[in-house]
Amino acid sequence: MQTLRVAIAGFGGVGRATAQLLLSRRERYRQVYGVDVRLVAVCGSRSGLADAAGLEADRLDALKAGLSGPDFIQASGAEVLIEAGPSDFRTGGPGLAYLREALATGRDCIVISKGALVHSGPHLRDLAQASGAMLKLSGAAAAALPTLDLLEHSLAGCQVLAVEGILNATTNYLLDAMINQGLGFDAALREAQAGGFAEADPRNDTEGWDTACKLLLLANFGLGANLTMDDLVVDGIQSVTAERIAAWRAQGLVPKLVGSLTQVGGEVCASVGIRTYPLSDPFAQVNGKNKAIRITTDTMGETLAIGCGVEPLATAAAALKDLEHILLARAARPA
């Protein structure tokens, strides 16, 4: 039986959930793909663990100091890297060095953090193309909600005219609370933070940056664009007042923070901001922590997906969906 060695860089909530789920699916990988998938290395910022024979679930709490970094992952011999470190789109974050090294040496990469992909997406795409490595990013591009899969597979061959997405769960939750309770932004945020539904520093979500990152990934990796953050017009929900909420309600409109792409004559334009929808529009019904995407194409009309999963398991599952695509593609390669 063939062996496929996998390493995980970034071993917090999502990295650990991915490791556990991968180990629980090893029998499936043997049966469906005839491949013995081994987790050969994991690491956080300062510690890690490696074993060429494969790590088991009961050893993953005993990371050893000093075992970290792209060279450590490279030395593990992994053919596939899953990158789940912190996201920093302004610098690329620690993931950038891991991904550069892995892609340059022809290792397939499954990326969960958005930072490196937003900062250096076209460069990483070029590295992958040059080395023949596969670069997959479902976990970074709205995770449990299928987005890139729809563009790559379900709508293959169609010309995409427009993409609209409710891509950030926290802002959707906050807008819902504002509508249902007639609250302004500050009051809704205080309530959400007290309930653990928003981060202590929520600006990445509320100012629209998280949505913008996901939108940029859809543009660059789904539509083949070469956008940078400077090309996007980004607005958030921080200026929504109780008065604006009341006015929308009176008109039967529901506000959503939406990332939108339009493609005209091969040029992709992207923006993030509030849009309002009548109650009859499916986007008006996307409640709580749900996300949604609507893709309009020349030949298949409108396609809509709405999804939500319990984190971090849902993101881990999205990353391992990418692993299944890699297993399929490897199986199809000539021996």
Ligand SMILES: NC(=O)c1ccc[n+]([C@@H]2O[C@H](COP(=O)([O-])OP(=O)(O)OC[C@H]3O[C@@H](n4cnc5c(N)ncnc54)[C@H](OP(=O)(O)O)[C@@H]3O)[C@@H](O)[C@H]2O)c1
């Ligand atoms: N949480 C979610 O539901 C969700 C959903 C979709 C996408 N994501 C993305 O998934 C990523 C991980 O999220 P998380 O919730 O798991 O975050 P987290 O719990 O903060 O974990 C981040 C991990 O990255 C490690 N790290 C930091 N610098 C590193 C370096 N130089 N080399 C190797 N590892 C390094 C940290 O190590 P230490 O422990 O040593 O500091 C930690 O293990 C983020 O980019 C996030 O945006 C998360």
